[in-house]
Amino acid sequence: MERLPEKIRKILGPTPFERDGIGMSGAEIRLYPEAVLKIARDDDTARREADILAWLRGRLPVPEVLACAREGGRQYLLMTRLPGTMLCHSAVIGDAANVARLLARALEMVNSVNISDCPYMAGLDVELAVARGHVERGEVDVENTDPATFAPGGFRDPEHLLTWLEENRPREEAAFTHGDMCLPNVFTENGAISGFLDLGGAGVGDPYRDYAIARRSLRDNTDGHHGHASPGFDADALFKYLGITPDREKIRYFALLDELF
Numbered sequence: 001m002e003r004l005p006e007k008i009r010k011i012l013g014p015t016p017f018e019r020d021g022i023g024m025s026g027a028e029i030r031l032y033p034e035a036v037l038k039i040a041r042d043d044d045t046a047r048r049e050a051d052i053l054a055w056l057r058g059r060l061p062v063p064e065v066l067a068c069a070r071e072g073g074r075q076y077l078l079m080t081r082l083p084g085t086m087l088c089h090s091a092v093i094g095d096a097a098n099v100a101r102l103l104a105r106a107l108e109m110v111n112s113v114n115i116s117d118c119p120y121m122a123g124l125d126v127e128l129a130v131a132r133g134h135v136e137r138g139e140v141d142v143e144n145t146d147p148a149t150f151a152p153g154g155f156r157d158p159e160h161l162l163t164w165l166e167e168n169r170p171r172e173e174a175a176f177t178h179g180d181m182c183l184p185n186v187f188t189e190n191g192a193i194s195g196f197l198d199l200g201g202a203g204v205g206d207p208y209r210d211y212a213i214a215r216r217s218l219r220d221n222t223d224g225h226h227g228h229a230s231p232g233f234d235a236d237a238l239f240k241y242l243g244i245t246p247d248r249e250k251i252r253y254f255a256l257l258d259e260l261f
């Protein structure tokens, strides 16, 4: 087994842990009784995640950073374990309307963080540049996109999609955004939101960034795509709980942008 950095090993000692297989990023997650160790490639997103978690303390319920070390091209982020369970947990997802209500509440909490002294930027200037890097380095996982995105009638390839996104930028609003507002990254306990995770892409951006990803994740977790199906449930219920009439063009734009991440 891989040797942990000294600083982290000193805190954890020989405590037994479980592995968690839910993340998509390739990070290794070790669940300890009261802490979680996230071992990820030491890149910009990983570094930002540790910094943003610290900045968000007192502003949103997020894990507290207990220690962070960088060694051998990896970042070891040791944080407190969030109370509750993921919104996609089998004990929660069965009541899809309740999950939609909680997800709307989560969006309101995130989007109302005061941005006046937020140093993290995630508007389209930044996001399209990051997306361009992914496309140019061939890092877009086309297998893991919506089947209609790269299909006849859709986009030829990631480069084609990126060009379209660059040429069709919507007018942007500014709010604090999570950046990956999917069900596994939001926790609930006793009918309320108990915390947020996976904040490496968070920052000031358009709230539709979060609306688009949240809606798609709610759909994929209730239509059988990830196993569970709630027949007759429509993921647009999210907007009813948010109390908004969604701008469909912006939902589509930000869902497409996320295909390049």
Ligand SMILES: Nc1ncnc2c1ncn2[C@@H]1O[C@H](COP(=O)(O)OP(=O)(O)O)[C@@H](O)[C@H]1O
Residues within 6 Å of the ligand: 020, 022, 023, 024, 025, 026, 027, 029, 036, 038, 063, 079, 080, 081, 082, 086, 184, 185, 197, 198
């Ligand atoms: N601090 C934490 N408290 C509780 N569960 C966690 C914590 N960090 C990670 N997890 C669990 O591990 C999963 C993957 O972690 P996450 O940071 O979202 O990694 P990824 O970037 O791979 O999605 C989460 O969905 C959650 O179930």
Ligand SMILES: [Mg+2]
Residues within 6 Å of the ligand: 023, 024, 184, 185, 197, 198
């Ligand atoms: Mg995650």
